[in-house]
Amino acid sequence: MNTDLLANITWAALAGPHAAHALGTGQARRYRPGFAALMGFADPHRPELGALRSHASAGERLFCDGWAGALPAEGWRLESETALARMVWQGPLPVVDPAHAGLAFERLGPAQAAEVQALVQAAAPGPFGPEGLQLGDSLGLRDAQGRLVAMACERLFAGPYREIASVATHPDARGRGLASALVHELVQRQRARGELPFLHVRCNHASAIRLYERLGFRTALVTPARVLVAQ
Numbered sequence: 001m002n003t004d005l006l007a008n009i010t011w012a013a014l015a016g017p018h019a020a021h022a023l024g025t026g027q028a029r030r031y032r033p034g035f036a037a038l039m040g041f042a043d044p045h046r047p048e049l050g051a052l053r054s055h056a057s058a059g060e061r062l063f064c065d066g067w068a069g070a071l072p073a074e075g076w077r078l079e080s081e082t083a084l085a086r087m088v089w090q091g092p093l094p095v096v097d098p099a100h101a102g103l104a105f106e107r108l109g110p111a112q113a114a115e116v117q118a119l120v121q122a123a124a125p126g127p128f129g130p131e132g133l134q135l136g137d138s139l140g141l142r143d144a145q146g147r148l149v150a151m152a153c154e155r156l157f158a159g160p161y162r163e164i165a166s167v168a169t170h171p172d173a174r175g176r177g178l179a180s181a182l183v184h185e186l187v188q189r190q191r192a193r194g195e196l197p198f199l200h201v202r203c204n205h206a207s208a209i210r211l212y213e214r215l216g217f218r219t220a221l222v223t224p225a226r227v228l229v230a231q
Contacts, residue, residue: 001088001196001220002159002160003220003221005158005159005161006086006088006161006198006220006221007044007066007221007223008040008041008044008066009086009156009158009161009163009198010038010039010040010064010065010066010156011029011040011041011042011044012040012158012159013040013156013157013158014029014030014031014038014039014040015029015040015042016158017157017158018031018135018156018157021035021131021135023052023055024039024051024052024055025048025051026042027041027042027043027048027051028040028041028042028047028048028049028051028052029041029052030052030055030056030062031129031132032131033057033129034129034130034131035129035131035132035135036063036127036128036129036132036155036165036166037060037061037062037063037127037129038062038063038064038127038156039052039062039063039064040064040066041064041066041067044064044065044066044067045066045067045069046067046072047064047066047067047072048072048073049071049072049073049075049076049228050072050073050074050075053073053075053076053230056230057230058230058231059229059230060229060230061079061227061228061229062227062228062229062230063127063225063226063227063228064225064226064228065084065223065224065225065226066223066224067224067226068081068224068226071228074231075230075231076228076229076230076231077228077229077231078226078227078228078229079226079227079228079229080226080227081224081225081226081227082202082203082204082224082225083202083203083204083222083223083224083225084200084201084202084203084222084223084224084225085200085201085202085203085209085219085221085222086198086199086200086219086220086221086222086223087198087199087200087201087209087212087213087217087218087219087220088161088196088197088198088217088218088220089187089190089191089196089197089198089215089216089217090216090217090218091215091216091217092216093187093188093191094184094187094188094215094216096184097177097180097181097184099177100177100181100184103141103178103181104141104142105139105140105141105182105185106139106140106141106142106148107137107138107139108133108138108139108140108148108151108153109133109134109138110130110133112133112140112148113130113133115140115147115148116130116133116138116140116148116151117130118148119140119148119149119150119151119168119170120166120168122168122170122171123168123169123170123171124168125165125166125167125168126165126166126200128153128165128166132153132155132166133153135153135154135155135157136153136154136155136157136162137153137154137186137189138151138152138153138154138166139151139152139153139182139185139186141178141181141182143173147170148170149169149170149172149173149178150168150169150170150173150178150179150182151166151167151168151182152164152165152166152167152168152179152182152183152185152186153165153166154186154190157195160194160195160196161195161196161198162190162195162196162197162198163197163198163199163200164183164186164187164190164197164198164199165199165200167179167182167183167199180211180215183199183212183215184215187215187216197217198217198220199212199217203222
């Protein structure tokens with residue numbers, strides 16, 4: 001496991017496979033508006049925040065991880081901070097739960113953007129932007145009435161690592177294992193491509209960590225994470 005790459009995976013994605021979707025410099029980049037508002041730095045311990053201020057609108061909230069010192073540049077306000085567990089899949093290939101054998105996984109794209117946004121509003125899965133549906137496989141599940149009630153998307157990608165993110169289930173559809181089924185499906189697809197699935201969970205969400213451990217994920221590292229607001 002390349003822990004150096006994993007430790008700065010946002011930058012690795014923005015400076016590598018996702019460079020076409022990035023704004024910034026050789027030291028600091030963010031995803032373009034419309035994608036999840038994530039930013040990364042070549043040196044996360046000395047983030048060049050000043051280089052990104054011109055690429056953020058006043059009042060815009062951006063997310064970053066990997067550093068916990070004082071703000072190194074004017075023009076930003078620290079809104080919140082937490083700790084994230086970066087969990088990497090280390091289990092056997094998932095076995096399909098018989099209860100989920102008949103699920104119809106739907107590929108989500110621009111045509112479903114309005115439905116996806118409605119689900120994001122209801123489920124609050126974390127940083128998300130509709131343009132992110134193009135970063136990899138984005139899968140959804142519908143209920144018997146045809147309503148989109150669960151989704152999971154691929155997001156960050158660099159080296160062998162591909163992130164599973166925006167795992168969301170509508171409150172009306174929770175308790176049915178839909179999120180687990182979506183994660184299993186993405187793990188199977190990624191492993192078939194020779195990739196290593198990973199995901200993020202807040203360290204204070206013990207129940208979510210236990211759930212992902214049952215699915216085969218293990219915590220590879222813990223990283224500070226912050227929300228900054230452009231001033």
